[in-house]
Amino acid sequence: MKLLLVTGVDPWMRSVSTVHRYAAAGRALGHEVAVYGETNPELPGLPFTTDLAGVDLALFIVQIPDDLPDMPYLARLLDGIPRERRIVVDLWGRFNDTIRLDHDFNHLEKLDGHLASDWVEAFKAISGTILQPTLEPLRPDVQPFLFHGFDPDCVAGKSATAREAAAAWREATHEEKPYGFVYVGSNWHRWQQVRRFLEQYAPVRARVGKACLIGWDWAERPGWTIENGIAGIDTDPAFLSELDVDLYQGVRFDEVTGLLGKGRFAPVFHRPLFRHLGYVTNRTFETFCADSLPVLMLPRDFVTAIYGTAALKLVPGDDVAKHLTDALDNPQDYWDAVLQTREHLARHHSFARRFDELERLRSGSAS
């Protein structure tokens, strides 16, 4: 299959990591995969093309308006690839009625200039096939397609058994794992969850180790959100200072797994909108590639559906402190859950599986 990925790729954010996985996995599976556009020297691992000849499927991977190309590329794309060979993957829940949860949202005109109707009409104009990365889309005219996936080849610090993994984890030096936990992700509607996690972690901080947040806007609420009256990107510098949390700016996508491994634990948070929609993200899977124990701050039914039942061991529920100390006391049980979950992910959420799904969708669209 000649697969064209239409999306904006930024080494510092959004789905650039998954896009790399599609390129690599596609190549390994005998597909021809490229990102539409001119070569980006910051992303030497990605093939780019503006050649539309022979494209079997154009996958429009949309999060923000700029994921759609500008002119003249846009017209060439829409004119060059017939509608039945285009599919939209709606990664931020745009193809829904407007949703407000806490301060989170799927449409906000004052942020990007677009109303709900703009999103819906544009997606319909692109394709009759709209996909969302959830098992249960809200709209009947949307099909589930998780898009993101798990690549076992990217797993760091592979251990054959839970015992080995636990031993390596327990014996890691301070230089190897200077943090109790590392969260890599930007402060975009996640502060309430992170704060709650930190409050529960605080009593066991001395035993677990320092906390580290890596991503945009953890140190202070950005000025543009204040100027534009956009809530939900909050933080509390005094609270973070009191807990001696290390804060770093965002990092390139190819540093994420390594940085997650600098902590003994790696929590997974999904923004309120995505929790509501049952969305997966890149980090849903990528965290299991890190040499760290994932802490799944996610609903149990979602965890079961995506990760399998073994992963329930990695869900702390309301007692984060107890969960973390128990893992320190009995790491083998937790690493056993991690290894089982990795197997589950490799079986059900590999990129080979995603390509199979795309092939089926392509056949369905064509027919």
Added chain:
Amino acid sequence: MNVLFVMEYRANAGNTHALTNYARVGAELGHNFALYGEPEPSAPDLPFSTDVHAFDRVIFLFESKLYVPKRLQEVSLLARFPREHRYILDADGKFNPLIVVDGYDRNYSSEDERAEWLSFYGALTDHIIKPTLATSEDTPATTLPFFGFNPAQVLPPEAAPPKKYDILHVGHNWWRWKEVAGELLPAFEQIRSQVGEIGFLGLWWDAMPEWAKHEDLEPAFRVETEAFRRLNIRAEPPVPYTEVIRTMSTGRVNIFTQRPFLAHVKHLTLRYFEEFCADTIPLLMLDQDLAAAVYGPAGRELTLPGRVADKILDALQRPEHYRGLVEEVRRYMLVHHPYRRRVEELVAALADGSASPAPLLRTEG
């Protein structure tokens, strides 16, 4: 036919006034013309729409920049209208080689800029429309006059506002300075003591915009503040398109200038016709043949080049004679340039695709 224009809306600049005429006359002829976007309070007579499914053709009217709507709207537009139903109205003569007129006015600052425009045009459509009376033989694009005369907009003397100016120029300081400095100001020097108020209404007559230097556009906005001060010329701000004709009518004489590049490529503009709707005597900085081609024989007598001072004084001293010429021009335009005819020409071109496929890399000879 249902035709959607896509253009940057500006109340005090650009081609908005022409589109209001297309909408009005189009409706009389059973056609539907609208400008893409949400309704603007400053354009009460212009229909706006974002319902792309209500239209059969789209015309992207490009002026000095490559305006596009917001990205998602752009997607809906391009997906709705197949390439063969998209048209470009090349108002600022970009679909030409890089041309520099008098070492001064130019359609592009560089070949790179031209390549960017033509790449954009080529991606959008093969159908380019040039607003000119010239035939299409010497150009790969379709030519249509596009702009027209609306007699209903003629302001009768009894309805006109009091005259404030003897000499008035309504339009922006955009590639006008060489003509103004080279011909108009020297003429004003000669006759200044014999005429009353002189006014230049529009953007950038008092000062160059800050951004002009950064965009290598300093020559387009050059001003001579000292000459304006010495000659007691009033530089006033622009007026919205709804007030243009009424404002022109505050001058006994209105001077019409066209930027040299557009005159060189023989493009018509909206102002060619608005001037003759006002209660004033338009005097034209056009060559006589072009004036005659657009306005008929009377047009020749209203031209200024080579005789600016004499002509202005004559017009002020013999207004009845010149009003007669203006009436003659209006009668000519009623026959040759009514918007009814313009709408029919445009609809015919859009209906049969005769806005011909243009090989975009071919240059005009």
